[in-house]
Amino acid sequence: MPDKIKVELDGVPETLLWNLFHRAAEARRPDALLNDPRAVELVEAIDFPFEKFGKPQMAQWHALRVLCFDRAVGRFLQDHPGGTVVALGEGLETQFWRVDDGRVRWLTVELPETVDVRRRLLPDDPPRRRTLAGSALDLGWTDEVDPAGGVLITTQGLLMYLRPDEVRSLIAACAERFPGGTLLFDAVPHFMAERSRDGSLAARSEYTAPPWQWSLDPGEHREILSYHPNIAGVRDLRYPRGRGALAIAPLVHRIPVIRRLRMPIVEVRFGDGVSAA
Template sequence: MEKLKNTLQDNIADTLYITLYMKALETKKKDPILYDEKACEMYEAIDYDFSKYNKAIRSSVGVVVRSNHFDEQVRDFISRKLNPVVVILGCGLDARYERLKDCNKDAMFYELDIAEVIQFRKKLLPESENNKYISSSMFDTDWMDYIKEKHPKNPIIFIIEGVVMYFDESDLKEFYFNLSERFTKSEIHFDIVSKWLSKHSHRHDSLKHSKAKFEFGLDDDMLIESWGQNLCHIKTYLYSDFPGWKKVGFMMGFIMSIVPRFKYGGRILHYTLN
């Protein structure tokens, strides 16, 4: 069977291959942090040089720890809410809907990314009745208005995975402000990097092999509260806090658990829209 050619032109969009590859590799391991059969299928179906990421150990662990965490947050949200809506921004080739099929029967999913990614995604992961795709920049507001009109009273969880750090602060401020203007009683889960790591993305173990780079770094996890009247920081998660992080190896795990520059280099934030 002929493999799909890579048609992505956007540098940030191209990073979806990093996360896809790491999920596929982890799935094939004994006792994986994340099991993603669809990632394996898509990896095998795409003609792309994944080998350049073979030595990115921190990324290989970080990606699956992060994705597993977001899966757990969505699963918990669905279990607690009536008629929940899950909105995944910058979905890439992530197969979260498929991974959560055991619990998502009462949930409506929307997965958003730029047009070229959605077009490519549809060739590998077709839409379904409860999982619709939206071709749009996350910074546009039309999709926000659509979701609000479609689900005016439904509880909504927004997942923004591996996205925020690629854009500048002014755009992000406007994005969070626009969300806060439209939604209440909702949750936002997203990951960020520190200012130091943002400035050194050219040394990042996987990103250094791509043309993308980090544009935004955050050292104060409370700062985003000031970007909208109803934004509230609930919790910060450190990668070193997750049991799966030990897979980076003893020495690296030790360094990243005690040296502040590395310990706080990447974090996962939970915010609410009250």
């Protein structure tokens, strides 16, 4: 058996391993909601104390979040064959292999320490799949995107770790530079971010991610619309149906109390830029 690859990350970059661990846990199940053999292979190939994350109790919930992103990417690829997906803060996501239509151009933008790990485990395959080392906040990556076939920017599990002013400027810059494009992000609701910052989430779990700095409640679309005049539409996406208690996941937006507690997954549509100028 080949030697495992040692991965040492901390702070926000380490959180990518929590996501990978939970995707792999779901993908291993006989009744898996997520078909992700590469995630399983990665966990097996990596030398990292995954047991620090405890039992993967959030695996199904995380898989539903991932599937919601996958479906949105799938819709984009149907409408824009040969279009470009830019994955900001992609970590060791294996979404490319789950959604590849044989034509998509894929650009990963990640911090250098994470790119170092990603390139060892998931080497680039240009011209269709490329990785850039740098912060998503350093907008040099926007020059690497050919907008001709359509652009979808995804930021799964990233914005909550940025400061509110950084999130606003990043979304505004995308709206400015990618007319006709789409942005997908997930967010934590305000009450969860507060509990992450005051330490009360940490007291209840074995592993705690670094504090969440930016948050958004479900349906808080006016906040996003205020970021740039070229933001033409904002909507919360529905979670797919899960197993057992999570069979109601697509309907939680209709259940009072619970609907305010969910993590929104948001699709932002940019206008053509002309009327917004």
